[in-house]
Every structure is written in C-alpha cells, then in structure tokens.
Amino acid sequence: xxxxxxxxxxxxALHLFFEQVQIEPISSETVPLTTSVARILAEDVxxxxxxxxxxxxxxxxxxxxxxxxxxxxxxxxxxxDVIGVVEIGWPAKTALSxxxxxxxxxxxxxxxxxxxxxxxxxxxxxxxxxxxIYRALTPGENVxxxxxxxxxxxxxxxxxxxxxxxxxxxxxxxxxxxxKVVRRPKIAILSTGNELIDAGEKWExxxxxxxxxxxxxxxxxxxxxxxxxxxxxxxxxxxxxxKVVYGLNVSDMVLVSGGTSVGAKDLMPTVINSLKKPGxxxxxxxxxxxKPTALxxxxxxxxxxxxxFPVAAMVSxxxxxxxxxxxxxxxxxxxxxxxxxxxxxxxxIPSSLGNKTFTRVLVKYMKGKFVAEPLRTSGSxxxxxxxxxxxxxxxxxxxxxxxxGEEVEVILLRPLKART
Amino acid sequence: xxxxxxxxxxxxALHLFFEQVQIEPISSETVPLTTSVARILAEDVxxxxxxxxxxxxxxxxxxxxxxxxxxxxxxxxxxxDVIGVVEIGWPAKTALSxxxxxxxxxxxxxxxxxxxxxxxxxxxxxxxxxxxIYRALTPGENVxxxxxxxxxxxxxxxxxxxxxxxxxxxxxxxxxxxxKVVRRPKIAILSTGNELIDAGEKWExxxxxxxxxxxxxxxxxxxxxxxxxxxxxxxxxxxxxxKVVYGLNVSDMVLVSGGTSVGAKDLMPTVINSLKKPGxxxxxxxxxxxKPTALxxxxxxxxxxxxxFPVAAMVSxxxxxxxxxxxxxxxxxxxxxxxxxxxxxxxxIPSSLGNKTFTRVLVKYMKGKFVAEPLRTSGSxxxxxxxxxxxxxxxxxxxxxxxxGEEVEVILLRPLKART
Numbered sequence: 001x002x003x004x005x006x007x008x009x010x011x012x013a014l015h016l017f018f019e020q021v022q023i024e025p026i027s028s029e030t031v032p033l034t035t036s037v038a039r040i041l042a043e044d045v046x047x048x049x050x051x052x053x054x055x056x057x058x059x060x061x062x063x064x065x066x067x068x069x070x071x072x073x074x075x076x077x078x079x080x081d082v083i084g085v086v087e088i089g090w091p092a093k094t095a096l097s098x099x100x101x102x103x104x105x106x107x108x109x110x111x112x113x114x115x116x117x118x119x120x121x122x123x124x125x126x127x128x129x130x131x132x133i134y135r136a137l138t139p140g141e142n143v144x145x146x147x148x149x150x151x152x153x154x155x156x157x158x159x160x161x162x163x164x165x166x167x168x169x170x171x172x173x174x175x176x177x178x179x180k181v182v183r184r185p186k187i188a189i190l191s192t193g194n195e196l197i198d199a200g201e202k203w204e205x206x207x208x209x210x211x212x213x214x215x216x217x218x219x220x221x222x223x224x225x226x227x228x229x230x231x232x233x234x235x236x237x238x239x240x241x242x243k244v245v246y247g248l249n250v251s252d253m254v255l256v257s258g259g260t261s262v263g264a265k266d267l268m269p270t271v272i273n274s275l276k277k278p279g280x281x282x283x284x285x286x287x288x289x290x291k292p293t294a295l296x297x298x299x300x301x302x303x304x305x306x307x308x309f310p311v312a313a314m315v316s317x318x319x320x321x322x323x324x325x326x327x328x329x330x331x332x333x334x335x336x337x338x339x340x341x342x343x344x345x346x347x348x349i350p351s352s353l354g355n356k357t358f359t360r361v362l363v364k365y366m367k368g369k370f371v372a373e374p375l376r377t378s379g380s381x382x383x384x385x386x387x388x389x390x391x392x393x394x395x396x397x398x399x400x401x402x403x404x405g406e407e408v409e410v411i412l413l414r415p416l417k418a419r420t
Numbered sequence: 421x422x423x424x425x426x427x428x429x430x431x432x433a434l435h436l437f438f439e440q441v442q443i444e445p446i447s448s449e450t451v452p453l454t455t456s457v458a459r460i461l462a463e464d465v466x467x468x469x470x471x472x473x474x475x476x477x478x479x480x481x482x483x484x485x486x487x488x489x490x491x492x493x494x495x496x497x498x499x500x501d502v503i504g505v506v507e508i509g510w511p512a513k514t515a516l517s518x519x520x521x522x523x524x525x526x527x528x529x530x531x532x533x534x535x536x537x538x539x540x541x542x543x544x545x546x547x548x549x550x551x552x553i554y555r556a557l558t559p560g561e562n563v564x565x566x567x568x569x570x571x572x573x574x575x576x577x578x579x580x581x582x583x584x585x586x587x588x589x590x591x592x593x594x595x596x597x598x599x600k601v602v603r604r605p606k607i608a609i610l611s612t613g614n615e616l617i618d619a620g621e622k623w624e625x626x627x628x629x630x631x632x633x634x635x636x637x638x639x640x641x642x643x644x645x646x647x648x649x650x651x652x653x654x655x656x657x658x659x660x661x662x663k664v665v666y667g668l669n670v671s672d673m674v675l676v677s678g679g680t681s682v683g684a685k686d687l688m689p690t691v692i693n694s695l696k697k698p699g700x701x702x703x704x705x706x707x708x709x710x711k712p713t714a715l716x717x718x719x720x721x722x723x724x725x726x727x728x729f730p731v732a733a734m735v736s737x738x739x740x741x742x743x744x745x746x747x748x749x750x751x752x753x754x755x756x757x758x759x760x761x762x763x764x765x766x767x768x769i770p771s772s773l774g775n776k777t778f779t780r781v782l783v784k785y786m787k788g789k790f791v792a793e794p795l796r797t798s799g800s801x802x803x804x805x806x807x808x809x810x811x812x813x814x815x816x817x818x819x820x821x822x823x824x825g826e827e828v829e830v831i832l833l834r835p836l837k838a839r840t
Contacts, residue, residue, distance in 0.1 A: 033619065034649070037638035051804070054625055089615030091625045107615060109626045150804045157807065164834050165638035166806035169631040169730050173803055177620030195509030195527055199453065200597035205474055205511045206529045211589040218457035218585035229454070310589050333835060342762075383593055384471070384570045386586035387577065414584050415753060 004284035007291065009397060010319050010356055013282040017295040017302075018327065020281055024300055025330040026252055029183045033171055036163050038224060039181035040331050045157040050147030051173050055110040057086075059142045062101040062123055062131060063114035066139040077124075077132035086111055101131065110143055117142040150174070160331040182329045187220045188247030189213055190230035192240055192259040192268065193308065198232065211310045211383060212257040219317050220255075223325055235259060240271045248275070248298055252328055255321065258308035268305050272296045280305075286397055288357045290316040295324075302328075310383045315358045315392070318411070339412040343370035345393075350401040360389035363410050372410050390414045424704035427711065429817060430739050430776055433702040437715040437722075438747065440701055444720055445750040446672055449603045453591055456583050458644060459601035460751050465577040470567030471593050475530040477506075479562045482521040482543055482551060483534035486559040497544075497552035506531055521551065530563055537562040570594070580751040602749045607640045608667030609633055610650035612660055612679040612688065613728065618652065631730045631803060632677040639737050640675075643745055655679060660691045668695070668718055672748055675741065678728035688725050692716045700725075706817055708777045710736040722748075730803045735778045735812070738831070759832040763790035765813075770821040780809035783830050792830050810834045 008016070028042030057063060064080060072078040080101040084094045088105040096102065096113030104110070104117060116137040123131045150156055156174070157167055163181070171179055196210040197203065210232055220227040230247045233240045240259070247254040259268040273279040276298040283294040283305075289312035294305035302324050306313040326332060343363055351357035361372040375389050391410035395402055402408060428436070448462035477483060484500060492498040500521040504514045508525040516522065516533030524530070524537060536557040543551045570576055576594070577587055583601070591599055616630040617623065630652055640647040650667050653660045660679070667674040679688040693699040696718040703714040703725075709732035714725035722744050726733040746752060763783055771777035781792040795809050811830035815822055822828060 033634055034637045034647075035641075037641050052628070053623065088613070089626050089628075107628065149802050156804065162835070163638075164807075165635045165642065166730075166734065166803070166833060168638045169635040169734075169803050170807055172619040172634040173629050173631045175619050175623070175629060177618065193508070198597065199592040199595050203473065203595070206509050208472070208509075208527065209593055209595060211593045214453055214592040215585045215589040217454045218583075218588045221455075221457050222585065227454075310586075314586065314589075382569050383586070383589050384576065387584075387590055413586060415582070 004291070007284045007286045007354075008282050009286050013285055013295055014320060014323055017281055017297075017324070020278060021297045021302060022300050023302070023324070023327045026183050026185055026328055028180045030178050030180050032178050033168060033176055036171075036179050036181055037165055037168055039163050039179075040224070040329050041157055041159055041161045041163055041167075042180040042182045042330075044155055044159050045171065045174065045176075045179075047150045047152050047154045047156050047174055049175070050152045051150040052144055052146060052148065055143055055145045056107055057104045057110060057117045057142060058106065058144050059117055059119045060106050061104060061117045061119045061142065062133070063096070063104045063111055063117050064101040064133075064137070065096060065098065065114060066116040066137045066141065068099050069116075069118070069133060069136045072133050072136045074134040077134050079126070079130055079132055082125075082129045082131055084111075115139045115143070160333070162331065162333050182331070184224060184226040185253065185325055185328050186228055186251040187225045187325070188228040188230050188251035188254045189216045189220070190233060190240075190243050190247060190254070190256045192233045192235060192256065194235050196232045196258070212306070212308065212313050215310055215314060216255055216257065216306070216317065219314070219321075223322065224329075225325060230254075235267060237267055237271060240267055241274060244271060244303070245275065248301055248303075253302045253304070253324065255304050255306060255317075257306040257313050266292075269294065272298075272303060272305070285316075285320075286355045287315070287319060288352070288355045290319065290358070291355075293320060295320060311360075311386055314386065318392075319356075340409050341370050341391075341412060341416070342407060343372040343391075343410050345402050345404055345406045345408055346371050346373040347404045348401060349374045349395075351395040351399065353400050354397055356397050357395040358392045359395060360385050361391045361393050361410060362389055363391045363412065363416065365416070370410070372408060386413065390416070424711065427704045427706045427774075428702050429706050433705055433715055434740060434743055437701055437717075437744070440698060441717045441722060442720050443722065443744070443747045446603050446605055446748055448600045450598050450600050452598050453588060453596055456591075456599050456601055457585055457588055459583050459599075460644070460749050461577055461579055461581040461583055461587075462600040462602045462750075464575055464579050465591065465594065465596075465599075467570045467572050467574045467576050467594055469595070470572045471570040472564055472566060472568065475563055475565045476527055477524045477530060477537045477562060478526065478564050479537055479539045480526050481524060481537045481539040481562065482553070483516070483524045483531055483537050484521040484553075484557070485516060485518065485534060486536040486557045486561065488519055489536075489538070489553060489556045492553050492556045494554040497554050499546070499550055499552055502545075502549045502551055504531075535559045535563065580753070582751065582753050602751070604644060604646040605673065605745055605748050606648055606671040607645045607745070608648040608650050608671035608674045609636045609640070610653060610660075610663050610667060610674070610676045612653045612655060612676065614655050616652045616678070632726070632728065632733050635730055635734060636675055636677065636726070636737065639734070639741075643742065644749075645745060650674075655687060657687055657691060660687055661694060664691060664695065664723070668721055668723075673722045673724070673744065675724050675726060675737075677726040677733050686712075689714065692718075692723060692725070705736075705740075706775045707735070707739060708772070708775045710739065710778070711775075713740060715740060731780075731806055734806065738812075739776075760829050761790050761811075761832060761836070762827060763792035763811075763830050765822050765824055765826045765828055766791050766793040767824045768821060769794045769815075771815040771819065773820050774817055776817050777815040778812045779815065780805055781811045781813050781830060782809055783811045783832065783836065785836070790830070792828060806833065810836070 092109040092111035217227040296303040512529040512531035637647040716723040
C-alpha cells in the first residue's frame with residue numbers, strides 16, 4: 001500500500017497554492033438593485049450627490065430665523081407672521097424675511113431665509129396668520145442639512161463588500177437602480193467511484209448513494225456560487241479525464257470528490273497531472289478528517305480534490321475551498337453570517353499532535369453561557385453525526401486535545417435557535 | 421397635533437396579534453433536492469431504509485472471522501487462505517469458511533461469514549493465495565454495520581428545519597431526489613408618500629428617493645421570502661386602498677411603510693380599517709426607533725405598518741415582521757445565521773425608561789474580546805449610520821441606559837470579518 005509521504009499544514013498548503021497560481025478575479029455584471037442583496041460589490045461606490053439633497057425639517061412645525069426667537073418663553077411669547085406652508089414633496093415657494101415663518105411638514109424643504117424649525121407644540125395660532133412661540137431656538141435646531149447624511153464625493157461603500165439590506169438602501173438613496181456586482185463564481189462538481197449511484201436510481205447491494213454532490217452543490221449555493229453538476233464518473237481514467245476537462249471549460253473552478261487518496265483506484269491525481277500544468281501542487285494535508293485533500297490547478301484555474309467521505313469533504317470545503325472562492329471573488333468577507341461562538345468544553349477530548357483536528361460538538365446555551373459537548377462519532381463517513389452535531393471545534397496542530405472547561409471557538413454548522 | 425394615546429411593549433403587541441389572528445401556515449411544494457438548501461422542511465423525514473444499506477469494510481484489507489485471529493501477533497503470525505476479492509460497488513460473491521479471508525476495498529460489502537477486517541499493513545502475502553496475519557481482531561473491528569449510521573424508521577429530520585448542506589446530504593443518503601418544503605412566503609411591499617420617487621427617476625427639489633422598498637425587498641429575500649413590489653402610493657386614500665387590496669390578493673402578508681403615524685397625512689390606519697376586519701390591532705410600540713409601527717390584519721392575513729424612516733423600518737422589521745413570517749412558515753428558526761455576539765460597551769449610553777431602545781454600535785474584536793462602541797447618530801433617518809454601524813444593541817424597557825464595561829448582546833447587522 002502506498003501512503004502519503006509528507007503531509008502539509010492547511011495554512012502552508014494555501015500559501016503554496018496562492019504562490020504558484022495567479023488567480024484571475026472573475027468578471028462583474030450589472031444587476032437590478034432589488035436583486036443585489038448578498039451579492040459582492042464589484043466597484044467602490046462614491047456618492048454622486050448629497051443626501052439629503054436639500055435642507056429639510058426634522059419635525060412638523062414652523063420654519064423661522066433662530067435669531068427672531070431670542071428671549072421667547074412660555075411667560076414671554078413672541079409673535080411671528082405665518083406667510084405660507086411647505087408641504088413634503090414640493091419645493092419651498094417662499095423666502096423668509098425677519099419675523100416671518102412658514103408651516104412645514106417633517107421632511108419638507110426648508111425655505112430660503114430659515115435656519116431652524118420650532119415644533120408645533122411650542123407654538124399657538126393666534127389668528128390673522130400669526131403665531132405665538134414659547135421657546136428660543138438655536139440655528140440649525142430641528143433641521144437636517146443638505147449632505148448631513150452622505151456628502152457628494154464620499155466613498156461610501158467599498159468594492160468587495162457583501163451587500164446587506166442597509167447597503168441596498170444607501171445605494172438607492174444615491175440614485176442607483178442597478179449595481180455592478182461580481183458574477184457568481186461557477187463551480188463544477190464531480191463525484192467519482194464505481195460504487196456510486198444517485199438518489200432515485202435503482203439500488204443494488206454494494207452501491208452507495210452519492211451524498212457528496214448534493215452537499216457540495218448546497219455549499220456552493222450557500223456561498224453565492226453557481227454550482228455546475230458534472231455527475232458521477234466511474235473509476236476509469238478516460239471518463240474522469242473527459243468530465244474534468246468539460247468542467248474546466250464551463251466553470252471558474254472544479255471540485256472533485258472521491259478517488260483522491262493514494263490507493264490503486266485513486267486515479268484522480270494521475271488525471272489532474274495529465275492536464276495543463278501545474279497539476280497537483282499539494283496532496284495530503286495535516287487535518288482530521290480531510291487528509292487526502294489536494295490543491296491543484298490547470299493553468300490558473302483551481303481544482304480541489306476532496307475526500308470521498310462526506311464529513312471530510314465538508315470540513316475540507318470549509319478549510320480550503322472557501323478561501324480560494326473568496327480570492328476568485330476578490331473579497332475577504334463571506335456572504336453569510338459570522339458563524340463562530342465561544343463555548344466551554346464539557347469534557348476532555350484527545351487529538352493527535354501535528355494534525356488540525358475538527359471535532360463535532362453539540363453547542364447548548366446553559367445558564368447564560370455556551371457549552372460544547374463533543375459527540376462520540378465513529379469515522380468521518382458517519383453522515384448522521386453531521387446533523388446530530390451543530391458545531392465543529394478545530395484543535396490546532398500544536399495541541400494534544402482539549403481539556404474539560406477549556407474555552408474554544410466553535411464553527412456553527414447550523415444557526416442556533418433565537419433566544420429572545 | 422394628535423399623539424399616540426398609549427404605547428404597547430413589543431412582546432405584548434405580538435401576543436395580542438397572535439391571540440386575535442389565526443395565522444394559516446402557508447402550503448408546501450416539492451423541489452429538487454439540489455435546490456433545497458436554506459428552505460424550510462415541510463414534513464418530518466423518516467428513514468425509509470438503513471444507512472449504510474449493507475455491512476461494509478472501513479479499511480482496505482482482508483475480511484475474515486475474528487475468532488480465526490486469536491493469538492496472532494508479529495512474533496506468532498497465523499496463516500489464512502485468500503479465496504477472492506470484493507471490490508467496492510459490487511456484491512460479495514463468496515461466503516467465508518474457517519481460516520478463509522477475502523481481499524476487500526474500503527466501502528465494499530462484507531462477505532457472509534466475515535465479522536472483521538484486518539488492515540492490509542498487518543498482513544503479508546506469502547504466495548499460493550495465502551497471507552500471514554500479525555494481529556488478533558475483535559468481532560466488528562473495521563466494519564461499518566448495516567444501519568449503523570441511520571436506522572430504518574428513525575425520524576431523522578423534523579418539519580420546520582431550515583435545511584443545511586448536511587441535511588441535504590442525509591436526505592440524498594435516504595434516497596430523496598426531491599423534498600417537500602414550505603412555499604416561499606409572498607410578502608407584498610408598499611411605500612407611501614407624496615415626496616417619494618424611485619432611484620433612476622428624475623429628481624426635483626423636495627423629492628426623496630424611496631429607500632424603504634429596496635431595503636424591505638432585500639430583507640424579505642434574505643429571510644427566504646418572495647417579495648412583491650407594490651410600488652409607491654401618493655398620500656391619497658383611494659390610491660393607497662387599491663394598492664393594499666391588490667397586495668392582499670397576491671400575497672401572504674402586506675408590509676406598508678410611511679403614512680403610519682397619527683398626523684394629518686397619515687392615512688394608512690384609516691385605509692386598513694376600511695378593509696376586512698379586524699383591521700388595526702395595535703398601533704404605537706414602546707420602541708425607539710420604530711414607535712409608529714402597527715400590527716393589523718384583514719381576516720387572517722397579516723398587515724404590518726412600518727415607520728417611514730428607513731432605520732426605524734429595519735428595526736421594526738426585525739422586531740415584529742420576522743416573528744410573524746416565522747409563524748406563517750411554521751418554523752421557529754431563522755433561515756440565516758445566528759447573529760448575536762456578546763460584547764462589552766466601550767462607554768455609557770442613555771435610554772428612556774419604558775421604551776425598548778435599539779442603539780447602533782460598531783463591534784470590534786480587541787485583545788480576544790468583542791467590544792461595542794455606540795455611534796453618535798442624529799435620528800433614525802440617517803441611513804448612512806446603518807452602514808457605519810455593524811450592530812444593534814437592544815436596551816430593555818426597564819433599564820435607563822447601559823454602563824461602560826457592561827456586557828451586552830449585539831445583533832449583528834453585517835457579518836464580522838473572518839478572524840482565522
């Protein structure tokens with residue numbers, strides 16, 4: 001039996017990969033603003049005008065000159081003329097002279113000559129188009145000035161930002177009805193193995209339903225990518241080669257699972273090395289599960305070989321596929337939520353020095369704190385453990401296990417229930 | 421000026437609403453498994469067969485009878501006959517008698533008569549279809565038994581689960597090529613206001629670009645819903661009424677923003693009360709921002725009136741729209757990530773007793789801990805503050821502000837940068 005001669009740390013493997021493969025960031029496309037949430041912004045956004053676009057009232061009341069109100073109080077009301085009304089949505093037709101005011105809606109244009117707005121409750125109409133005012137105002141009071149929110153020319157959103165609803169709001173306030181975003185990365189996915197069939201196909205003893213493709217397709221979708229399903233290849237050089245070549249032609253990146261180890265049927269490395277250089281760059285990582293992972297490229301197009309065991313494939317996807325996809329997209333933030341919580345281990349778990357070990361845990365909220373209970377699992381093929389667990393704890397290469405009570409970062413596999 | 425006579429606590433308002441409105445859970449639909457990630461499962465899933473479907477080898481090696489290996493060691497090797505090979509993907513053709521073994525691939529069917537597998541590295545071929553073995557095995561060693569992962573009849577996923585990639589994997593392992601999920605809730609969205617125009621429309625002084633619709637459409641999409649854009653209605657009874665009626669006809673729920681307060685132009689409550697009973701149920705919440713929010717219904721169809729200020733509309737969406745959408749979908753988990761981190765306040769912030777106050781903060785990771793810095797913001801209309809902030813801190817109704825150093829839960833507005 002052949003073995004991995006040398007295993008490489010995950011961080012070192014990615015470093016080697018990025019050193020040797022000049023990832024070309026994928027192109028952008030213009031989409032309607034209302035479909036842009038969770039997409040990655042492809043250009044810096046500079047405000048094309050001031051927001052608000054005019055100085056406006058922040059309350060319902062009377063626009064006036066603050067200097068006209070000096071000394072006003074409930075015991076010493078001052079009288080102003082009311083020369084008109086400014087309704088929201090319309091320009092202000094009048095300009096104020098001394099001792100004049102206009103009734104103004106919240107959000108309406110502040111008329112020329114006015115520099116403050118008195119709330120209606122500090123005034124009383126005394127007929128004859130006159131009001132008494134019961135408070136002195138400082139200039140600017142109850143006014144939102146032009147450009148107060150965003151100034152024209154301000155760089156308000158940066159390329160690489162994963163758009164959130166509030167970003168969409170700011171873009172619309174700046175007049176954008178469409179926006180330039182990074183095209184969804186196309187990621188082709190192939191499973192290999194004589195034993196594999198698809199769910200829905202006729203089952204015979206010895207056959208196994210392929211779970212990796214549905215899992216990887218879902219992970220790619222969740223990451224904002226466009227999965228391309230290359231199906232299942234038998235363990236035959238020509239069949240695997242032609243499917244990988246097709247995948248490279250229609251995608252930005254190819255993921256292959258199964259056939260990636262060093263056994264007799266593990267043809268994948270040979271196939272990859274038969275394609276455009278550089279081929280396999282790193283094969284065999286210091287991680288558990290996920291050891292048979294390989295990073296490769298055909299020209300500058302990334303190819304990742306993932307293990308056949310579904311749990312190992314998921315762990316490898318998180319460890320090495322996501323960083324490569326982010327680089328392709330020209331961003332360093334994930335289009336989904338921060339998935340880390342801090343928790344205390346409920347009991348000791350062992351791990352082997354030199355490997356980054358990913359342990360499945362069940363995170364619970366107890367007495368105001370998160371605790372992580374390691375699950376007893378037998379091997380990375382046990383997919384049901386991935387739904388019994390709701391988190392993974394990574395034990396670093398330089399540690400032999402974790403102690404009971406130790407504080408750890410848990411990568412959540414599933415959102416925790418809302419607690420409010 | 422009219423005022424809200426009485427304000428209601430958020431929790432009390434939702435309680436009143438659910439007491440009086442019999443929400444009808446929306447129907448289900450069947451979708452291909454590979455498109456089901458992030459959808460809500462509409463039925464319990466019971467395993468239709470055992471996984472794995474047959475007992476199989478967990479290693480490359482020789483299947484044998486454990487009792488034949490008693491006493492074997494490197495100094496005392498035992499000899500077994502090799503009577504065949506079981507390749508992965510094929511049934512096992514042979515049955516073992518005493519002192520017999522077959523070569524077996526990882527994942528291949530364990531032949532009848534075998535109960536353990538010795539790894540190839542603890543054996544040596546000595547020719548003549550014979551091997552020496554250097555280790556004793558216990559029954560079951562290196563075997564994954566039929567049903568070990570999932571047992572037939574086991575209730576493996578529950579209705580209401582938001583499907584994650586690993587759930588998709590389990591469903592495929594159980595033979596599902598399609599799955600029944602909750603239909604996407606259709607949520608119609610209307611903005612009202614004479615001052616509003618859409619991004620891309622010609623701007624005139626006094627007009628404001630509607631930001632609420634793009635924000636709410638994005639929030640609905642993010643929640644897994646299907647937004648229906650009802651456009652902008654002028655502040656005219658008939659126009660608002662006809663758009664809300666249309667919205668009710670084509671959706672599961674209607675959201676309206678603007679015109680929801682108690683001023684002269686705030687026609688919305690009158691419109692809603694002109695429709696099917698019960699109309700407005702709660703109007704005016706103890707929250708800042710978000711006070712003018714109202715909960716209403718036409719028959720059992722929910723209508724939420726959201727404030728016109730975008731920040732207030734977003735806060736209200738989180739506080740009252742999400743719980744109603746979850747009820748419509750028959751689930752209690754959000755289709756997106758846990759968005760709460762614990763942080764220490766960097767300085768004191770005041771709030772008023774009796775209101776639930778949502779303060780915008782900037783969360784940073786400092787020396788291994790999260791800290792939350794309150795942002796100085798002037799009013800809920802300042803949308804740029806929603807992109808300068810990355811979190812909201814809710815100050816409960818019974819507290820007057822938060823102290824510097826106090827530990828708080830922060831609702832994240834944006835994923836934090838990966839720290840690994």
